[in-house]
Amino acid sequence: MELVSRNRCFEGEQAVYKHASDVCGVDMTFAVYLPPQARREPVPVLWYLSGLTCTHENAMTKGGFQKYASEQGIALVFPDTSPRGEGVADDEAYDLGIGAGFYLNATQQPWQPHFQMYDYVVKELRDLVLDKLPIMDRHGITGHSMGGHGALTIAMRNPSLFVSLSAFAPIMNPSQSDWGRKQFSAYLGEDESTWSQYDATILMSEAGWHGDILIDQGADDQFIDLLRPQAFAEAATKRRQPCVLRTHAGHDHSYFFVSSFAEDHVHWHAERLHDH
Amino acid sequence: MELVSRNRCFEGEQAVYKHASDVCGVDMTFAVYLPPQARREPVPVLWYLSGLTCTHENAMTKGGFQKYASEQGIALVFPDTSPRGEGVADDEAYDLGIGAGFYLNATQQPWQPHFQMYDYVVKELRDLVLDKLPIMDRHGITGHSMGGHGALTIAMRNPSLFVSLSAFAPIMNPSQSDWGRKQFSAYLGEDESTWSQYDATILMSEAGWHGDILIDQGADDQFIDLLRPQAFAEAATKRRQPCVLRTHAGHDHSYFFVSSFAEDHVHWHAERLHDH
Numbered sequence: 001m002e003l004v005s006r007n008r009c010f011e012g013e014q015a016v017y018k019h020a021s022d023v024c025g026v027d028m029t030f031a032v033y034l035p036p037q038a039r040r041e042p043v044p045v046l047w048y049l050s051g052l053t054c055t056h057e058n059a060m061t062k063g064g065f066q067k068y069a070s071e072q073g074i075a076l077v078f079p080d081t082s083p084r085g086e087g088v089a090d091d092e093a094y095d096l097g098i099g100a101g102f103y104l105n106a107t108q109q110p111w112q113p114h115f116q117m118y119d120y121v122v123k124e125l126r127d128l129v130l131d132k133l134p135i136m137d138r139h140g141i142t143g144h145s146m147g148g149h150g151a152l153t154i155a156m157r158n159p160s161l162f163v164s165l166s167a168f169a170p171i172m173n174p175s176q177s178d179w180g181r182k183q184f185s186a187y188l189g190e191d192e193s194t195w196s197q198y199d200a201t202i203l204m205s206e207a208g209w210h211g212d213i214l215i216d217q218g219a220d221d222q223f224i225d226l227l228r229p230q231a232f233a234e235a236a237t238k239r240r241q242p243c244v245l246r247t248h249a250g251h252d253h254s255y256f257f258v259s260s261f262a263e264d265h266v267h268w269h270a271e272r273l274h275d276h
Numbered sequence: 277m278e279l280v281s282r283n284r285c286f287e288g289e290q291a292v293y294k295h296a297s298d299v300c301g302v303d304m305t306f307a308v309y310l311p312p313q314a315r316r317e318p319v320p321v322l323w324y325l326s327g328l329t330c331t332h333e334n335a336m337t338k339g340g341f342q343k344y345a346s347e348q349g350i351a352l353v354f355p356d357t358s359p360r361g362e363g364v365a366d367d368e369a370y371d372l373g374i375g376a377g378f379y380l381n382a383t384q385q386p387w388q389p390h391f392q393m394y395d396y397v398v399k400e401l402r403d404l405v406l407d408k409l410p411i412m413d414r415h416g417i418t419g420h421s422m423g424g425h426g427a428l429t430i431a432m433r434n435p436s437l438f439v440s441l442s443a444f445a446p447i448m449n450p451s452q453s454d455w456g457r458k459q460f461s462a463y464l465g466e467d468e469s470t471w472s473q474y475d476a477t478i479l480m481s482e483a484g485w486h487g488d489i490l491i492d493q494g495a496d497d498q499f500i501d502l503l504r505p506q507a508f509a510e511a512a513t514k515r516r517q518p519c520v521l522r523t524h525a526g527h528d529h530s531y532f533f534v535s536s537f538a539e540d541h542v543h544w545h546a547e548r549l550h551d552h
Binding site: 212217219220221224229230231232233234235236237238240241242243244245246247248249 | 488493495496497500505506507508509510511512513514516517518519520521522523524525
């Protein structure tokens with residue numbers, strides 16, 4: 001992999017790398033923050049999956065996670081939200097195609113050859129950072145909006161790969177939302193039985209999660225009807241899923257919301273990642 | 277009112293009083309904890325409503341609230357859960373009649389003359405403690421199980437009277453639960469339109485609450501099917517109600533659960549009661 005940039009940030013270093021992805025068939029870019037503790041020994045890692053229209057850069061520059069990761073001794077990985085570049089299919093809409101990979105493996109054309117973000121995150125990028133960086137095989141995962149959907153669904157489908165789980169205003173029930181139905185139809189086809197593996201509310205009802213979950217939601221989130229927190233809250237509570245569901249007055253869907261609770265999420269993960 | 281007992285407890289004093297209740301038509305007993313700050317000036321007050329089979333005594337002796345109330349400078353009031361004594365109707369079941377007042381005003385016989393716990397708490401006992409004790413007209417309310425139901429419904433119906441609200445494993449949707457339907461039928465009659473004013477999930481859907489709400493629930497609560505947290509969670513989340521809903525692995529319905537989170541609740545209320 002090729003170093004694109006590296007910057008000192010708090011006591012650690014914020015880097016951006018590019019690498020040729022076999023899974024996506026194009027070059028992919030990701031960001032990684034290494035806390036000072038990583039200079040001496042491998043550290044646990046928190047994955048942060050971004051939302052619609054984002055790249056690896058948004059949370060890296062606007063989330064404010066690095067201060068807490070530096071204090072707590074955990075690495076941060078910020079993947080891109082889709083493949084991009086020459087030959088990658090796209091759509092005029094902001095919520096389909098480039099910037100809108102939905103952390104799934106597309107089975108339909110023209111998306112199938114490149115839009116394999118599920119396997120990219122769970123397998124290829126995971127193997128790469130474990131191989132090339134001072135990162136311990138001990139993972140937490142979080143994300144915002146579409147990335148919160150990614151975090152919840154990837155964690156619930158791969159419980160042995162993740163120790164800790166949280167999300168910021170995730171898309172919680174995409175198979176019943178306009179942030180989901182259009183994309184799943186395009187990427188996965190009209191057979192809705194193939195969609196449930198990518199729906200956090202359905203996965204919660206059917207399988208749940210082995211640990212506790214932290215989810216923050218803004219009460220004034222302008223996209224809340226698309227997120228469907230009530231569906232996930234009902235499913236999680238009915239299952240008796242250990243969790244903390246917080247609805248915050250006045251907060252919207254922006255990075256002003258995400259950064260307001262970044263410290264809580266880093267601490268949530270750090271407590272669990274450091275608890276051997 | 278007559279002093280029944282008084283004990284130093286942490287830096288303050290735990291007292292029990294008896295008084296003739298006009299509303300309930302019998303003598304009623306309640307407990308009050310005054311923190312050391314109340315020796316100098318009136319302090320805000322947190323009401324704690326107890327659950328089925330309890331008296332004023334259970335939370336006073338097993339809840340462990342006094343330490344935090346002493347530190348935070350707030351009073352605690354523990355009312356009884358029903359009228360009791362000569363002439364008060366009762367039932368063989370533990371969940372109807374004495375010890376099971378459900379914080380409502382009964383309209384049906386033989387309950388109507390004495391079972392007026394809603395008015396007793398909201399009006400008579402409130403006026404009494406404000407008149408007789410160094411308590412400021414600034415109130416928070418919490419409770420456990422049937423008392424959590426009481427706290428949620430009383431607060432949502434009287435938003436101007438309460439600053440802060442929380443509950444421990446409340447009965448959240450009694451009109452759809454065996455902890456509710458039998459009692460509402462007996463106390464209120466078969467016309468279910470009279471029940472909704474005493475159902476926290478319905479009140480949440482229709483009115484909500486002006487502040488944020490903290491609710492703790494044990495994941496291993498043996499009565500969880502009767503509490504219906506999923507109904508309240510769905511209603512609150514759908515409404516975008518500012519709240520924190522926590523489900524705790526391993527915790528049951530007992531006072532071991534309540535006392536485990538007593539500090540969090542006292543702090544929750546103290547932050548809001550002291551914020552002028």
